[in-house]
Structure formats: structure tokens, C-alpha cells
Amino acid sequence: MSHLMNEDLARAQMAARLGEAQQLRVAGNLARARRLSRKAERAAQQARLALARAL
Numbered sequence: 313m314s315h316l317m318n319e320d321l322a323r324a325q326m327a328a329r330l331g332e333a334q335q336l337r338v339a340g341n342l343a344r345a346r347r348l349s350r351k352a353e354r355a356a357q358q359a360r361l362a363l364a365r366a367l
Contacts, residue, residue, distance in 0.1 A: 322359035
């Protein structure tokens with residue numbers, strides 16, 4: 313059950329970072345947006361790994 317909570321947390325963090333990245337792109341801050349996007353990609357990868365380990 314805890315792996316589901318970890319997955320939900322990773323998804324929430326990823327969604328928040330993607331939202332921040334989108335807002336920053338609109339504001340023209342592309343360098344920070346790219347960093348946040350990479351963090352979101354890493355969070356998604358970690359969530360997939362955690363799910364794979366749990367199965």
C-alpha cells in the first residue's frame with residue numbers, strides 16, 4: 313500500500329513541477345523551466361521504478 317502512496321506523491325510532485333515549468337515558459341524564464349521539466353522527468357522515472365519494484 314505504501315508504494316501507492318509513493319507513486320501518488322511522485323505524481324503530485326511531477327504535476328506541480330510541470331505546472332511551474334509551464335508558468336515560467338509563459339513568463340519567458342526558459343532556463344528555469346527546463347530545469348523543472350527535467351526534475352519532473354526524473355520524478356516520473358523514479359515513480360516508474362518504485363512501481364516496478366513493488367510489483
